Amino acid sequence: AQSVAQPEDQVNVAEGNPLTVKCTYSVSGNPYLFWYVQYPNRGLQFLLKYITGDNLVKGSYGFEAEFNKSQTSFHLKKPSALVSDSALYFCAVRDMNRDDKIIFGKGTRLHILP
Amino acid sequence: DAGVIQSPRHEVTEMGQEVTLRCKPISGHDYLFWYRQTMMRGLELLIYFNNNVPIDDSGMPEDRFSAKMPNASFSTLKIQPSEPRDSAVYFCASVDSDSGANVLTFGAGSRLTVL
Numbered sequence: 001a002q003s004v005a006q007p008e009d010q011v012n013v014a015e016g017n018p019l020t021v022k023c024t025y026s027v028s029g030n031p032y033l034f035w036y037v038q039y040p041n042r043g044l045q046f047l048l049k050y051i052t053g054d055n056l057v058k059g060s061y062g063f064e065a066e067f068n069k070s071q072t073s074f075h076l077k078k079p080s081a082l083v084s085d086s087a088l089y090f091c092a093v094r095d096m097n098r099d100d101k102i103i104f105g106k107g108t109r110l111h112i113l114p
Numbered sequence: 115d116a117g118v119i120q121s122p123r124h125e126v127t128e129m130g131q132e133v134t135l136r137c138k139p140i141s142g143h144d145y146l147f148w149y150r151q152t153m154m155r156g157l158e159l160l161i162y163f164n165n166n167v168p169i170d171d172s173g174m175p176e177d178r179f180s181a182k183m184p185n186a187s188f189s190t191l192k193i194q195p196s197e198p199r200d201s202a203v204y205f206c207a208s209v210d211s212d213s214g215a216n217v218l219t220f221g222a223g224s225r226l227t228v229l
Binding site: 032034036042043044045046049051090092094100101102103104105106107 | 118145147149155156157159162164169170205207209211214215216217218219220221222223
């Protein structure tokens with residue numbers, strides 16, 4: 001069965017510093033990988049995705065993520081954090097070789113300290 | 115398009131009562147997912163539909179939970195009878211698989227409190 005792990009419940013980063021939010025996954029086939037962000041009292045919003053092609057994908061608000069097949073990871077990164085990046089971040093995976101379900105990790109709360 | 119529309123946004127009910135949550139997906143989207151968000155368990159997949167047909171309901175916690183999609187523009191998630199541990203935010207999301215984008219569009223969620 002497919003699964004997603006976000007090992008950190010919370011990440012604290014000083015404004016202006018680079019940030020990383022970790023994600024690892026497990027699927028039997030080829031993964032489709034996603035990052036979503038949730039602001040307070042809102043639904044989830046799409047940030048970026050990896051389907052195929054270049055392992056480094058760029059998304060909204062200056063975020064990027066790198067697909068690493070050997071480590072089964074898809075970490076979210078940003079070179080310089082903003083206070084407005086503070087939110088809850090979710091990694092998700094879809095195993096298109098088995099079924100179409102989309103599974104999410106538990107989420108990582110990102111705090112950017114001014 | 116107005117996006118994925120969920121109702122009610124907030125529901126407070128007493129234990130034992132029936133709760134019905136509603137979702138209108140984006141027109142043309144062929145997949146619809148129901149998720150439940152809690153602090154302890156994060157975002158759990160409850161059930162999903164493809165072209166109005168339930169594909170996988172293995173995430174539905176108990177027989178008290180049921181979901182239907184009578185047509186392409188409407189789905190319901192029902193809890194009967196409700197219990198305090200059902201308190202959570204319930205999200206509906208839809209996706210158009212034919213577009214190739216595979217990106218879910220989420221509704222704003224229904225916050226359920228069972229007293």
